[in-house]
Amino acid sequence: MFEKIRxxxxxxxxxxxxxxxxxxxxxxxxxLLVPALTGYIDKAKQQSIIAECRMTVMATQTLIDEQYATVKLGGTVATAVTIDKNDGAKSSVTTNNGQSTFTISQDEISALSEVKYTDSSIGDVTITANAVSGAICKIDKLVYTADGKTCTYENGQYKF
Structure with a gap:
């Protein structure tokens, strides 16, 4: 018995x-660590959406510039851009009574920016342009939404 105890x-x-x-x-x-890590994850998602918005702005600006090159001098350019969300649509510019309006294809923006717009979208796009003086079109405002979060590019600033 003592052996068992030993x-x-x-x-x-x-x-x-x-x-x-x-x-x-x-x-x-x-x-203690879970809330800290959650904050980092949220910041990373926010930076990702801002980066996608930046790519979208650059792609949209490029497509607007391409369409602006087709506007005849002496006409006026609208300060709004229509985003065509139809599959296979092409970017275009139409002129009625000297007023030019841009229609930019979301498919072309997606291809150029390499952002897939399945769960995101491009909202309002406002530009400044003056075809008479030969000034280039410049995006003043673009609203980008992804995963329920909105990033706005306005006057050179990205706001989340």
Whole structure:
């Protein structure tokens, strides 16, 4: 009988109390780290949407510039751009009574910016243009929405 007690004392291992203390310490550390990591994840998503908005602005500006090159001098250019969301549509410019209006294809923006617009969209686009003086068209405002979050490019600034 004493041999059994001696063998039990020689066994190595952790007691139940030691295991519970370790688990409590791990739970406290996890409770402290999860909110910090969540903040980093949210900031990364925000930066990702801002980067996609920046790519969209550059692609849209390029397509507007291409269409602006076809506007005849002496006409006026509208300060709004229509985003055509129909599949296979092409960017175009139409002129009625000397007033030119841009229609930019979302498919072409997607191809140029390499942003897929399945769960995102381009909202209002406003430009400044003066075809009479030969000034180039410049995007003043573009609203980009992705994953329920909106990024607005306005006057050279990206606002989330």
């Amino acid at each position: 063998k039990m004392k020689n066994k190595k291992g952790f007691t139940l109390v030691e295991l519970i203390v370790v688990l409590v310490i791990l739970a406290i550390l996890a409770a």
